[in-house]
Amino acid sequence: MDLVIVGSIGIDDIKTPFGEKKDILGGSAVYASYAASFFAQPGMVSIKGTDLADEELEFLKKKEISLEGISTKGKNFRWSGSYEFDMNEAKTLKTEINSLADFDPTVPDSYKDAKYIFLANTDPDVQIKVIEEMKNPELIVLDTMNFWIESKKEKLLEAIKKSHVLIFNEGEAKQLFDTPNLIKAGKEALKLGLKAVIIKKGEHGSLLFEEKGLFNCPGYPLEELKDPTGCGDTFGGAFIGYYAKAKDIRKAMVYGSVLASFNAEDFGLNNLRKITQKDIDERFEEMKSLRSF
Amino acid sequence: MDLVIVGSIGIDDIKTPFGEKKDILGGSAVYASYAASFFAQPGMVSIKGTDLADEELEFLKKKEISLEGISTKGKNFRWSGSYEFDMNEAKTLKTEINSLADFDPTVPDSYKDAKYIFLANTDPDVQIKVIEEMKNPELIVLDTMNFWIESKKEKLLEAIKKSHVLIFNEGEAKQLFDTPNLIKAGKEALKLGLKAVIIKKGEHGSLLFEEKGLFNCPGYPLEELKDPTGCGDTFGGAFIGYYAKAKDIRKAMVYGSVLASFNAEDFGLNNLRKITQKDIDERFEEMKSLRSF
Numbered sequence: 001m002d003l004v005i006v007g008s009i010g011i012d013d014i015k016t017p018f019g020e021k022k023d024i025l026g027g028s029a030v031y032a033s034y035a036a037s038f039f040a041q042p043g044m045v046s047i048k049g050t051d052l053a054d055e056e057l058e059f060l061k062k063k064e065i066s067l068e069g070i071s072t073k074g075k076n077f078r079w080s081g082s083y084e085f086d087m088n089e090a091k092t093l094k095t096e097i098n099s100l101a102d103f104d105p106t107v108p109d110s111y112k113d114a115k116y117i118f119l120a121n122t123d124p125d126v127q128i129k130v131i132e133e134m135k136n137p138e139l140i141v142l143d144t145m146n147f148w149i150e151s152k153k154e155k156l157l158e159a160i161k162k163s164h165v166l167i168f169n170e171g172e173a174k175q176l177f178d179t180p181n182l183i184k185a186g187k188e189a190l191k192l193g194l195k196a197v198i199i200k201k202g203e204h205g206s207l208l209f210e211e212k213g214l215f216n217c218p219g220y221p222l223e224e225l226k227d228p229t230g231c232g233d234t235f236g237g238a239f240i241g242y243y244a245k246a247k248d249i250r251k252a253m254v255y256g257s258v259l260a261s262f263n264a265e266d267f268g269l270n271n272l273r274k275i276t277q278k279d280i281d282e283r284f285e286e287m288k289s290l291r292s293f
Numbered sequence: 294m295d296l297v298i299v300g301s302i303g304i305d306d307i308k309t310p311f312g313e314k315k316d317i318l319g320g321s322a323v324y325a326s327y328a329a330s331f332f333a334q335p336g337m338v339s340i341k342g343t344d345l346a347d348e349e350l351e352f353l354k355k356k357e358i359s360l361e362g363i364s365t366k367g368k369n370f371r372w373s374g375s376y377e378f379d380m381n382e383a384k385t386l387k388t389e390i391n392s393l394a395d396f397d398p399t400v401p402d403s404y405k406d407a408k409y410i411f412l413a414n415t416d417p418d419v420q421i422k423v424i425e426e427m428k429n430p431e432l433i434v435l436d437t438m439n440f441w442i443e444s445k446k447e448k449l450l451e452a453i454k455k456s457h458v459l460i461f462n463e464g465e466a467k468q469l470f471d472t473p474n475l476i477k478a479g480k481e482a483l484k485l486g487l488k489a490v491i492i493k494k495g496e497h498g499s500l501l502f503e504e505k506g507l508f509n510c511p512g513y514p515l516e517e518l519k520d521p522t523g524c525g526d527t528f529g530g531a532f533i534g535y536y537a538k539a540k541d542i543r544k545a546m547v548y549g550s551v552l553a554s555f556n557a558e559d560f561g562l563n564n565l566r567k568i569t570q571k572d573i574d575e576r577f578e579e580m581k582s583l584r585s586f
Contacts, residue, residue: 085473086473087473180378180379180380181515181516181517181518182496183514183515183516184516187516201497203475204494204497204498205497205509207514213582213583214514214583215583215584215586216498216511216512216514216583216584217586218509218511218584219509221476221500221507221509222474222476223474223476223477223480224474225474248586250585250586251586253586254586288586289506290506290507290508290509291508291509291511291584292543293508293510293541293543293544293546293547293581
């Protein structure tokens with residue numbers, strides 16, 4: 001067990017200008033774990049409903065992802081969203097929290113020695129509880145979203161301060177630090193005592209802030225995208241997975257961009273489930289030529 | 294004379310969250326020529342009003358910019374704009390075209406052998422006229438804006454086809470090729486027979502499309518910006534200036550980003566007029582570390 005990934009397992013209804021899918025598997029822990037599994041052996045900590053059959057998650061085991069930290073209770077978390085023509089932001093049509101409301105994670109003993117933790121977007125109380133259960137984590141990466149900034153800001157800041165890397169998106173960065181300037185927001189975030197701060201900018205790539213300076217990671221140039229759902233979680237999962245393997249934070253972001261680009265090319269996890277290590281390596285090489293001058 | 298720069302000379306009123314300035318010198322030809330002058334010797338082709346004293350342009354001559362192609366007539370073109378908190382887009386409060394409406398440029402004989410031409414945003418008819426007056430141009434770079442896409446699309450496409458490089462911004466690219474996807478827009482533009490297409494994305498940098506592949510040029514990370522007016526023209530001017538000097542299209546874009554970042558740090562040309570070659574070289578080096586992985 002290299003790393004622990006905490007987040008949701010969802011059943012999604014997704015509509016984009018390129019089609020509509022109902023009852024497909026999603027959730028931050030699923031996207032992140034699958035992406036991480038190309039580089040490391042993740043263990044999931046999550047909750048699912050009885051309406052999601054165990055067999056639906058079997059393919060994760062084949063990628064050597066541990067499901068030991070998944071509990072089952074009540075009805076599964078469900079999300080329904082749609083994307084407009086520009087595909088930039090999901091419009092949430094409906095959210096049924098269901099069993100995710102009772103998500104009070106217990107980290108299996110077999111996970112507790114893992115050095116790397118990815119806390120995908122969840123309740124900051126849940127994030128803190130997991131951090132406290134781990135024995136000796138080396139790198140804790142925390143993702144969050146506007147909902148927690150608005151409803152639980154103090155608790156969220158507490159969770160961030162217990163982490164090493166904060167990953168959030170452009171809008172959330174501006175909101176949390178009350179500035180329209182991303183560079184200012186990133187530097188402010190760093191002052192919370194973090195080792196690194198990553199701001200995700202969708203198609204425009206991502207920015208890394210460290211004490212020693214900035215890194216600008218481009219987005220992979222994608223001509224055809226069908227469904228961006230889970231791209232942020234895929235980025236985060238590939239990031240921590242590659243970091244766990246090679247301890248290179250910049251390359252980890254580039255792999256994050258590469259995996260997110262594959263994810264956007266089809267609905268749900270369809271395309272991630274098709275790609276090979278060779279596909280990933282090819283896009284990684286392309287990313288080099290994309291930015292050399 | 295290395296290159297010819299065609300565009301406007303303006304008198305601007307600018308209001309941003311960081312202050313307000315009235316009657317300051319602006320215009321696409323002024324920003325572009327000043328930026329280009331760090332790398333090459335530009336000659337301006339433009340029109341000004343009698344209400345703009347010749348002395349106001351004296352500082353351009355000190356940068357070895359030729360003013361021979363500037364005619365004087367009537368009242369000067371005036372623009373008044375404001376920026377909101379996010380500084381992303383200017384809101385035009387007032388435009389007085391004045392003598393710019395009669396801009397029927399005659400390229401001085403001493404300019405006609407120049408190999409490089411930057412056609413800043415102007416009427417496509419004006420752009421075509423200049424192209425036809427040049428003897429043997431090697432690289433014609435054309436900038437445009439939504440106004441011409443909406444009002445003179447066919448003429449604009451004709452001007453583009455007579456050029457080698459098209460520079461426009463994100464919104465204009467999506468509008469001209471009727472797609473929300475920038476990669477698709479850039480590739481479509483390339484099909485018009487261009488050698489290269491550059492899409493400017495403001496703080497998110499710019500994209501270069503060539504037959505042989507893409508280049509993603511980051512924006513210089515700026516924490517404090519006071520006035521983005523003229524950044525696009527500054528980018529274009531530095532781009533053609535450096536290209537005229539070194540024939541390296543990718544590095545030319547990076548210098549474009551660097552000069553635009555300096556420009557945004559103060560109102561009008563204030564900061565461009567202060568910086569030295571050393572300042573420019575330092576930011577260019579920073580751009581390298583910003584993207585290495």
